Amino acid sequence: MKGITTIGLTVLLFAALGGNLRAQQSSSAVQTVTFGVSRTSQMVVQSFASLPNEGSFTQVSDAKTFQRKLAIIPAKITFSSETPGGPSAGRSTLSRQALSQTNLLAARSDAANSGKVQQDLRTFLQQNGTLRRGVAPLVLTITD
Amino acid sequence: MTLRRGFGYLRSSLPSVRITTSIILLLTVASGTALAQSSGSSVTQSVTIEVKPITKIVVSGNPDPLIINDAVAGSDFTSVSDDNTKYSLTTNLDNMKIVASISDRMPSGTKLLVRVSSSKAESVGEVDLSSAVSPVDVVTGISKCSELNQSISYTFAADADVADVQTQSRVVTLTLTN
Numbered sequence: 001m002k003g004i005t006t007i008g009l010t011v012l013l014f015a016a017l018g019g020n021l022r023a024q025q026s027s028s029a030v031q032t033v034t035f036g037v038s039r040t041s042q043m044v045v046q047s048f049a050s051l052p053n054e055g056s057f058t059q060v061s062d063a064k065t066f067q068r069k070l071a072i073i074p075a076k077i078t079f080s081s082e083t084p085g086g087p088s089a090g091r092s093t094l095s096r097q098a099l100s101q102t103n104l105l106a107a108r109s110d111a112a113n114s115g116k117v118q119q120d121l122r123t124f125l126q127q128n129g130t131l132r133r134g135v136a137p138l139v140l141t142i143t144d
Numbered sequence: 145m146t147l148r149r150g151f152g153y154l155r156s157s158l159p160s161v162r163i164t165t166s167i168i169l170l171l172t173v174a175s176g177t178a179l180a181q182s183s184g185s186s187v188t189q190s191v192t193i194e195v196k197p198i199t200k201i202v203v204s205g206n207p208d209p210l211i212i213n214d215a216v217a218g219s220d221f222t223s224v225s226d227d228n229t230k231y232s233l234t235t236n237l238d239n240m241k242i243v244a245s246i247s248d249r250m251p252s253g254t255k256l257l258v259r260v261s262s263s264k265a266e267s268v269g270e271v272d273l274s275s276a277v278s279p280v281d282v283v284t285g286i287s288k289c290s291e292l293n294q295s296i297s298y299t300f301a302a303d304a305d306v307a308d309v310q311t312q313s314r315v316v317t318l319t320l321t322n
Contacts, residue, residue, distance in 0.1 A: 025237055026321035029203040031229060033256060035300045036311035038213035 199240065201233040201320040203296065209311070210300035221255075223301035230293040231260070233286075233320050240286035240322050241265075243279035247315035250274040253306040256314065257299040258282060264289045270299070279319060286320070 207226040215222045233242075242260060250256050250273075259270045260282040268282050296318075302309065 025197045025199045025235075025240075026319050027199040027201045027233075028317055028319040029201045029231065031203050031296070031316045031318070032206045032313050033298055033300075033316055034206075034209040034311060034313045035254070035256070035309070036209070036211045037254070037302045037306055037309035038211060 195236065197237050199233075199235045199237060199320045199322075201231060201242070201318060203318065204230040204293070207296070207298045210298060211311070212300065212302050215304075221301050221303045223299050225297060225299040227295050227297035229296045231296055231318060232290070232292045232294070234290040235286060235320060236288050237322060238287045240320055241281055242283040242286070243319050243321060244271065244273060244276065244282045245279040245317050245319075246273045246276050247317075249277065250314070251306075251309055251312075253303040254309060255299075255301040256316075257301065258316065259295075259297040259299075260318070261295040261297075262286070262291060263294065264291055270297075273316065279317075282318070 207229050210224045210226055212222050212224055242262075244258055244260070246256065255272060255274045257270050258273050259267065261267050262283045265286040266284050268284065271280055271282050273280070298316075
């Protein structure tokens, strides 16, 4: 009786193994995926609000944008101004000397710094900029 | 004289002897052929046939390097994609699927996504393989069929705060299985 049971169990074991082997059908193919991140930066300033009154600065509309991009290359932003007409034309809006070579930010990408960027820029412009009537582009440059 | 007469008879009767001989020979050959045909000879062969379960999947090669070297200002993450590689498969089984796995986890702040298309089964869509060292489904519901040159699309994405990732590779395994 014991022998019969052993044979029965052996048969069952082989049947189970056989069934298992037959059930597992597969085929594989492999691909190698190569990737990397290069140092990159891109800054877009949508628009600054108009500066209607001398000495007032109202808005940095896209501070968050360039603050985020700064996170890719934690670096500094250099401000300068371009005055198409030149100072002699009486349309200078920002002091070129005060704005150049100013390392304002080395921000990281987090929510707290987003507001800080905007405030820093506003403060900087209020302290160093000589705002007058007129329109001139403000050049923001991301550098190492 | 008698002898001459005998040879003359023989000479005159020769054509009929030839005809008789020819007929006998013809009959002998014909009967031999008939005998050969009626006796016959056959051989038999056993031809054994079977169709084994078949699962086969191949890919057309490796995707182009996925290098992020530009960004969109204001975007939380940047990405690049490649959909130049294809796969083909054949199976005579039902309830099959394609699963994908990656050889090693992706670096922190980066993602590797894959989308495996299928014209005869159901693509799961874009699947995150970034930490899929164990296989995850990418196509399900494959029945007996063959598919040729189906698209594989890879997307590599990096968060905005990921500065520099040296070029490196991962092996992605696509498995047709049940």
